[in-house]
Amino acid sequence: MTQSLSGVLLVEDDEGDALLVRECLKDAGLAEADVTWCRTVAEGVEALALDPACVLLDLGLPDASGLSALHTVVAEVTSIPVIVLTGRHDKAGVEAVAAGAQDYLIKDDLTPELLDRTIRYAVQRRQTAVTELQLREERLLAAENSRLERGLLPRPLLRSDFVSCHSHYRPGRAQAVLGGDFFDVVETEDGRVRAIIGDVMGHGPDEAALGVHLRVAWRGLVLAEVPPEQILDTMSRLLDAETSGGIFVTACDLTIDRDLAVEVRVAGHPPPLRCVGGEASYVDVGFGPPLGIHVDGDDQSEFPVTRSALAPGASLLLYTDGLLDAYRSVDDLGSVGLDELLAVTADVLTGGATPEQLLSSVVHRAPTQAVDDTALVVLTVGEPA
Secondary structure, eight states: OGGGSSOEEEEOSOHHHHHHHHHHHHHTTOOGGGEEEESSHHHHHHHGGGOOSEEEEESOOTTOOTTHHHHHHHHHOSSSOEEEEEOTTOTHHHHHHHTTOSEEEEGGGOOHHHHHHHHHHHHHHHHHHHHHHHHHHHHHHHHHHHHHHHHHSOOOBOSSSSEEEEEEEEOOTTTTOOEEEEEEEEEOTTSOEEEEEEEEEEESHHHHHHHHHHHHHHHHHHHTTOOHHHHHHHHHHHHHHHSOSSOOEEEEEEEEOTTSEEEEEEEBOOOOEEEETTEEEEOOOOEEOOBTOOGGGOSSOOOOEEEEEOOTTOEEEEEOHHHHHHHOOTTOTTOOSHHHHHHHHHHHHHTTOOHHHHHHHHHHTOSSOOSSOEEEEEEEEOOOO
16 A cells, blocks of 8 residues: 555664664555655755655754754644654654644554555555645635625615616636725715726735725715815825825716716726627726825825716726736737727627626626736616606
8 A cells, every 4th residue: 555655754763773664665555766864854854855655753862852843843834744753762653743743652562564554554544634724724715705895796776767887897817816806896875986996906805805905995085075076196196105105096086977977087998889789889987096106206186077977877897807817919019909809899889788797798708818807887878867
């Protein structure tokens, strides 16, 4: 059975005891080349780079006393089981197991069969423990991502059917790590529909938490009836106050009036797509700097407003740059994905796609899955009031 092991690291300073252990390993079927012998803890720690399947550790080494040798080895690597070798009258074996060893063996009782069985059981127990730990960490990560995702992707606060909203979120392909993409849609008491989509630079729980923070701040500002022209600048100053700098956020903030007039303010974010009458085109917007980026040291940023009008039944597609990454042509160094996304959107619209079909098609027809996470929102207007 021991032949299947990738190697055994023996840390033993006594040459006679080391010979006994190596002979037992040889009789158990382990080749001599698969046994690494070290005389000190320092040498053993260096030999851990060979990634042995198991460590046989004597506690009475020249450079360690008591359980310090075990503590040193366990601190270096947690995935490799450690079996402690003790004398007949040494009671340190039980203490060693409590301190992190998988098992202990009395040198005077060693036999090839006992050593083989003990190593195999230790390896299996360690593998089981590592697997259980990984599953526990994955469940905790999934639960954390679920909580953050609920904050990043809230339920739209719509009071009427003036605007319909369809959304989609997909984490990047790198272990499905949640990023900082966020969006929100709110219909105010005067009947206007406010919307935002944003993207925090980077990935991970810290970026996701910052995205939640900004999304909640945006909704609070909207419900507090802060004028639209002050929203992005206020969020930028909030970002400065909540971070130590070096982080920026792109965002697209828009307002749809009951007469179908639209105001768009962009902070370094890709422009929305306008879809109407089976045709698609980008809204020709003016760009302000990303949130957290100040031009010429000015603490107050300018975000130009773009005004246009929508036809009844028209849709606006808001998205984060993860979608452009998925559409970027790998054969064209100048491609940023905008032309490719526009072509697919126009093709989908010629078939009379509904907003739900448009959203699904844009996602599934992307030639690749982006490393970055992706958020999309389709807002479709009804008849003007």
